[in-house]
Amino acid sequence: MALINRVSRLFRADMHAVLDRIEEPDLLLKQAIREMEAAHAEDEQRNKLLKHELSQLESRQQVCQKKLDAMEVELDICFHSEEEALARKLIRRKLETEQLSEQLEARQHSLHQKVSELAQRLQENRIQLESMRQKSQLLDENQQDFSSKDYQEISTPTIQDADIEIAFLREKQKRSRS
Numbered sequence: 001m002a003l004i005n006r007v008s009r010l011f012r013a014d015m016h017a018v019l020d021r022i023e024e025p026d027l028l029l030k031q032a033i034r035e036m037e038a039a040h041a042e043d044e045q046r047n048k049l050l051k052h053e054l055s056q057l058e059s060r061q062q063v064c065q066k067k068l069d070a071m072e073v074e075l076d077i078c079f080h081s082e083e084e085a086l087a088r089k090l091i092r093r094k095l096e097t098e099q100l101s102e103q104l105e106a107r108q109h110s111l112h113q114k115v116s117e118l119a120q121r122l123q124e125n126r127i128q129l130e131s132m133r134q135k136s137q138l139l140d141e142n143q144q145d146f147s148s149k150d151y152q153e154i155s156t157p158t159i160q161d162a163d164i165e166i167a168f169l170r171e172k173q174k175r176s177r178s
Contacts, residue, residue, distance in 0.1 A: 029136050036129045043125065047118050054111045057104050064101040068094065 071094045078087035 026136070026139050029132070029139060033129070033132050033136055036125065036132060040122070040125050040129055043118060043122050047115065047122060050111055050115050050118065054108060054115065057108045057111065061101060061104045061108065064097055064104065067097050068101070071097065 071090060075087060075090055075094070078084075078090060
């Protein structure tokens with residue numbers, strides 16, 4: 001039984017080594033960059049949606065506050081006119097509006113936390129993505145250097161007699177000045 005386990009382990013290890021050689025690291029890196037870019041774009045979209053929802057909540061909160069202010073004035077009028085039944089109905093609406101305002105405020109607080117966490121994650125991902133892009137660029141440059149060296153034969157430069165004469169005259173002129 002132990003022998004079969006060892007043989008199967010060796011076979012799996014050899015298969016993994018073969019697969020590692022087949023896979024090209026530059027293609028895997030480019031795929032990882034594409035996936036990171038997609039995730040980053042998704043997070044940015046989510047951030048925009050959260051900020052939009054937050055602005056909507058803030059506007060609803062302002063509407064609630066205006067209603068509460070108006071209800072205060074109406075309550076003053078009801079109590080001044082001694083309309084207690086109407087005042088009770090108004091107080092019910094006021095309490096409902098205050099509860100809604102508290103819920104909106106709690107939701108706003110929750111969204112502020114999510115937006116700040118997401119902004120931090122976006123910043124970290126942006127840095128990591130830029131690092132991966134730079135690595136990919138270096139890998140591409142290295143491969144281009146290797147490929148150009150592999151396929152180009154080094155030719156011996158041809159020096160003509162006129163080049164030799166010009167260089168000779170320059171060197172002679174340098175030495176005559178000093």
